[in-house]
Amino acid sequence: MYPFLQLGPVAIPTKPFLYLLGIWWGLSVLEWFAARRGLPAARVHQTAVIAVAAGFITARLAFVAQNWASYAGQWLGLIWPLHEGYLPVAGWVGAAVALLFALRATQLSPAEVGDAAVPTLLSWVAIHSLADGLAGPGRGQASNWLFAQHPIQLYEMLWVGLVAWVWWRLHARQPFAGWGLAVATAGVAFGRLLLTPLRADLLLTAGGWSVAQMAYLAVMSAALIWLAVRSPSSPNEIPS
Numbered sequence: 001m002y003p004f005l006q007l008g009p010v011a012i013p014t015k016p017f018l019y020l021l022g023i024w025w026g027l028s029v030l031e032w033f034a035a036r037r038g039l040p041a042a043r044v045h046q047t048a049v050i051a052v053a054a055g056f057i058t059a060r061l062a063f064v065a066q067n068w069a070s071y072a073g074q075w076l077g078l079i080w081p082l083h084e085g086y087l088p089v090a091g092w093v094g095a096a097v098a099l100l101f102a103l104r105a106t107q108l109s110p111a112e113v114g115d116a117a118v119p120t121l122l123s124w125v126a127i128h129s130l131a132d133g134l135a136g137p138g139r140g141q142a143s144n145w146l147f148a149q150h151p152i153q154l155y156e157m158l159w160v161g162l163v164a165w166v167w168w169r170l171h172a173r174q175p176f177a178g179w180g181l182a183v184a185t186a187g188v189a190f191g192r193l194l195l196t197p198l199r200a201d202l203l204l205t206a207g208g209w210s211v212a213q214m215a216y217l218a219v220m221s222a223a224l225i226w227l228a229v230r231s232p233s234s235p236n237e238i239p240s
Helices: 014-036 041-066 088-106 110-116 118-135 152-173 179-198 211-230
Strands: 004-007 010-013
Touching: 004 014, 010 014, 014 041, 014 110, 014 118, 041 088, 041 110, 088 110, 110 118, 110 179, 118 152, 118 179, 152 179, 179 211
Parallel strands: none
Antiparallel strands: 004 010
16 A cells, blocks of 8 residues: 655655546546547536536535534634545535536537546546555455455456447447447446455445445446437437
8 A cells, every 4th residue: 555655755645646637637638539529628628627626625515514523613624634534425416516507507518528528537437446556445355366355446447448448449430429428437337336346345235235336236227228218219310
């Protein structure tokens, strides 16, 4: 585990550093791929920046509210340190809400922007696995082959690479807007559904069901149902 990257006398927290690097990389790729797909790249980039900023702010405020007793009277603690103290679920919700409003304000098609965001989203999934592998806390189950424990994050990154390869081969022939995003989402969720049992830090319900697997199954099912509904029933039919 490498919770810190030592650069001379400076110790940089690994996870925040990788996440910030991933955000910069992802937004740059989004702008490039949006332009490649004929979308207004500057507006797409601006919309994504708004969503990311809203996600960070919401995640931070939700964490502070959840742990208000620790922050009451310590106002500097509301904004510092910034490398820890976030509620990811609240951040994703805040980012999604801000994204919907920003898309409406900029009159961008959510499906077309979603397709343009596939490389960015796949990059972020892979970077999250890398950060989890380097800095924890994710651990794999005991292994009886090359590694003492299953390198679950390595499996996840390899699977994302496979999904990215399949998507790249097919995206130019996608039948309707949003197809690429739905296929990539279903692919990643299916991989996580298969790989999650190899984790040693599973969160289980009272009945022994994996919470993460149920979530991935729901996401995969929603993506596949949406694809089935949107797909033309005949080769010559154009989806509405």
